[in-house]
Amino acid sequence: MVKILQKEHIVPNIHEFIVTAPDIARKARAGQFVIVIPDKYAERIPITIADWDNEQGTISILFLEIGAGTQSLAALNTGDEIFSFTGPLGRSFEIKKYGTVGLVGGCYGIGAIYPLAKALKECGNKVVCYSEARSRFLLYWNEKLESVADEVRYSTTDGSLGSKGHSHDLLKKDLELDEHYDKIFAVGCTYMMYKIAHTTKPYGINTIVSMNPVMIDGTGMCGACRLEVGGETKFACVDGPHFDGHKINWDVVLNRRKAYIEEEIISKERL
């Protein structure tokens, strides 16, 4: 059983768990995920691996408390055992020397781009991170990101830190100022990733987005997470979760996200 060693409520609604999972820590790579079931009644929830420590045999996950499942997960405490915890799943990001790389993180994605920034920097890339939130108090891991990236640029919709607006506004401005990127990675909410892909397309910059559709088993068995990439159906769990943002059919992605809105409300009403 996987045990919670440390629980931290990082910013409102975002939690970090550090858990004992030595086998997963040994294998984890940036961009992979785990499937977590908080208790026997709960759903299987896919969560990106935010960090790992092979020596301590621990991994760190960051998640947004939003639905009934993540609410049950957030209710667990340090010392508790997690009902089910499976990973690592999915493919990792492709880590190599690209040149100058922009990493965009929002929401749980700020945590998810940290191991990516670290790995890309170790490969000799110039790494610029874009961290976004609604307000300054919702940004986190600033120092951690700054410690591994060449530069971290902030954007907040209320303008309380960095540029006022969204990360895609800031990235657009930077691109218009002739800043050059060889590769962009974006991790966070679907809409943010969609906007980033939209922003980089005219510049022809290869843009990898980390998809987070509804999943059940996470091993290719159910097809719930399917999406359309370059006209073909792909399963996010085994073919991804990372895809070329310019080839994704975003209408399909955005539509499939609302498949269980009504059930989600019923579930939450019971909590």
Place this chain on the structure above:
Amino acid sequence: MGKIIPNKNPMREQPPEERIKNFNEVPYGYSPEEAIAEAHRCLQCKKPLCVDGCPVEIDIPGFIGFIAEKKFKEGIVRLKEKNILPAICGRVCPQEEQCERECILGKKHEPVAIGRLERFLADWERENIEIEIPVLPKSTGKKVAVVGAGPAGITAAADLVRFGHTVEIFEALHEPGGVLVYGIPEFRLPKAIVFKEIDFLSKMGVRLHTDTVIGMIKSLDELLEEFDAIFLGTGAGLPWFMGIPGENLNRLYSANEYLTRANLMKAYLFPKYKTPIAKGKRVATVGGGNVAMDCARTALRLGAEESILIYRRAKEQMPARNEEIHHAEEEGVNFQLLTNPIAFHGENGWVKEAECIRMELGEPDDSGRRRPVPIDGSNFKIPVDIVIIAIGNSPNPLIPATTPDLEITRRETIVTDLQTGKTTKRGVFAGGDVATGAATVILAMGAGKTAAKGIHEYLISGEW
């Protein structure tokens, strides 16, 4: 030997109008009196053909003879010599194509109800006595990793542990059982029965690791550092879609997703269990196998007013068991035969119509069945709220993808010697759907037994 009774003793069932409102098991099983009466129908042939029809070679007249003498305990011991999972097989094996098809009585009358008798003994044991753990031989000191806790894996594990090897099972999901748990519905195979049979394995010393995806957390080469041999029973888990327009609309499911939500995740008990499943008035299932029947019948139990089954050939060509087709018909599933969807149409992203075309049967194809041919201009639309695609699965690619020296076929199955279970990689064996493509529970169990023998020989001789 008394007078021949031409028909099987009937098994009492939940009436259709009742059972479509619950997920409880449909047939009740024989009482001891009914079982004894049925056992007396057996002719106790000197050369029993039924045994030849059984993929795991159960001594069928032997266990039936004990039932007839009311020696149920002796009966179950005899049965379990060959079949470790009788409560499951008695329920889901296609006996009409195996043991019962060979039964001499069946030439003129109905065959002996072998499956029902098998189920009776297993249920009697579970309900009445402490299940006996067989005496295991001295340990060989060899360790075997079994990947996948489905029918092939648990059967292989049971035989391997009885050969004296140490066995550990690695299962990707949070519950063991494979398709018995995520796929076959509660009303056909109660999960408590599956867990009890698997518990028997733990009692024999088999260690089970759930939540462990081999290929991701450990490669086969890493497993071979700890284990002397590996058995791959990872099943056929990758769902096929039809490749027609509209398949990514909301409320269009693969059978695997629909059944996994309902069974493994217990979405039929939503919102107590939090995994949701779409409920709709008109549910269409595409396919003609047992899985399609399971989906169509699950939809009824989830409140569908109309459960429509769309199948491109005729009823005679359906791969589903007659018993399943019969149960589906009794429950009011609407069969649209010689019909095939060509597109799904939606409204605001939700599936609303299945556009279908009528088919006729042409020349036989590779499978020997007459090929369905579309009738031009016969297009029509079926209004639907939910669609379930149940047209089959291919093996899961995770292990082959991370094991370059494991050869796979064009159909993505693992190249396996069916006599021994050997793959192209030393020390690695395979069996069940991952080796043969999607088939039945009992064939997977048979393959698990064959591979267990192959593994045992390899471990003792050291020769590949």
